[in-house]
Amino acid sequence: MAHPMDMQLAPAPLVTDPRRRLILFFFLMTAMFMATLDNQIVSTALPTIVGEFGHLDRFGWVGSAYLLALSAVMPLYGKLGDLFGRKYVMMTAIAIFTVGSTVCGLAVSMNTLIAARVLQGFGGGGIMVSIFAVNADLFEPRERARYQSYSSLVLMASGAIGPVLGGTMSDLFGWRSIFLVNVPIGFIVLTGLAFMLPYRKPHRRPKIDYAGALLLALTTTSIVLATDSSELFGALISPQSIGIAAVGVICAIAWVFVERRAPEPIVPLPLFRNSTFSLLLVISIMGGAIAIGMVNYLALFLQTTTGLSPSGAGLLFILLTGGLVCGSLNAGRIISKTGRYKPFAIASMTCSAIAFALISQVHAGTPIAFIGAIMLLHGIGIGLAQQVPVIGVQNAAPARDVGVATGSVTLSRMGGASIAISIYGAIIASQLGRLGSSISGVANLEELTPKMMAALPEASRQAVANAYASAFSPLFMTSCGIALIGLVAAIMLKPVQLPRAGEHKTGRTNVAPEAAE
Secondary structure, eight states: OOOGGGOEEOOOOSOOOHHHHHHHHHHHHHHHHHHHHHHHHHHHHHHHHHHHHOOGGGTTHHHHHHHHHHHHHHHHHHHHHHHHOHHHHHHHHHHHHHHHHHHHHTOOSHHHHHHHHHHHHHHHHHHHHHHHHHHHHHSOHHHHHHHHHHHHHHHHHHHHHHHHHHHHHHHHHOTTHHHHTHHHHHHHHHHHHHHHSOOOOOSSOOOOOHHHHHHHHHHHHHHHHHHTHHHHTSSSSOHHHHHHHHHHHHHHHHHHHHHHHOSSOSSOGGGGGSHHHHHHHHHHHHHHHHTTTTHHHHHHHHHHHSOOOHHHHHHHHHHHHHHHHHHHHHHHHHHHHHOBOHHHHHHHHHHHHHHHHHHTTOOTTOOHHHHHHHHHHHHHHHHHTSSHHHHHHHHHSOGGGHHHHHHHHHHHHHHHHHHHHHHHHHHHHHHHHHHSTTOTTOSOGGGOOHHHHHTSOHHHHHHHHHHHHHHHHHHHHHHHHHHHHHHHHHHHSOOOBOOOTTOEEOSSOSOOGGGOO
């Protein structure tokens, strides 16, 4: 029997005119592209920025500051949208991001740039969460699955275009242009949303849980800092990282106590009693680890073990992106028709587990076509479940908590990626330290660029390729294990069927008759 709080009529779409909905969706996707592109576009321009400002030791923080701020504010924005309505919360986020971009473009030092990136992240986190929540208002559950797959394409496009665009703009117009280009785009999107997006006022009086928001932000910040310890403190486990982790644990425990008593908690704890919500969070964490967290390491693997140039490795990534696009679009269409998403979560994790098990056995000299086929399989795997956690929790959560549920999934995906990046880095560093010390002509294996590797004698080059292949084998087996954890969570999901517009949704969410008890 469903709990009364979990049963409600699926709300009518916020906009009924199909043309107006499409225009609004275009504005939303433009905002998402702007926010996600900004994390990718900086990568190729960073050497130029460091050349102007110096402070190579703060190189990583230009990216980390954005991710840290973005992650910390995501749950807060989800809650603010549920309390005050999504329109003005989202417009505020876009305005903050635009101001942050302006300050980045006018930065006079590395410290100014890092501070401005934090401001950008405060806006970017709100854009990411609000877009998925506004989609939930615009489209009924089945139609939403198709549009979420288009959102996934925008995320993929920003990842693929970002590094190329950043390098090109930096060469042609200077590095400041990669930030200042956001200013006119931000104004256009703000104007479009102001005139075209209706305001739906929530049916409750706002009571903001400031203590819960602060404690969750501190917990998230502690996790990101602790997993970045190898870059910040020189080792993954150090007195500083243990201290940060301890602060995170204390904040997490305090947050649970605060949320139990708060009238309007940032993340309502009853959501975790719904097994669908909890399992989808696990799938989202594992998905972030094997999709987002793996990209840079796959690029490094290709350039060190196959001898491909950076551009050649980039071309091979077209297979991964192509698989992602095919998987995402087809899954979105089929989920839209059938209303079932569990099979796609299972298929996704299965594909990725097989792909990582295969690539862990790859050695130097393996045909490029075989590695390309593995990347295609992994891309299909990522694409199949790209939108599953978001549409799943939006359907499982009560309508009043859709925003915060969406924010929790987005945060968990980025958290999974951040933690995985540190784990992968520690594995590679330990393996290379053990394997690469005896190669003639190579003083430090970790500082070897593809150009330097190409200039080595054949025997040394082969030794380096073998050392990297051996180092990556345990990394890929770790990723396979992560995918298997996600697969177990996917199998444990209830056989949910998404409701059509106007149908009731319950805590069990229309379990298929043949699966009902």
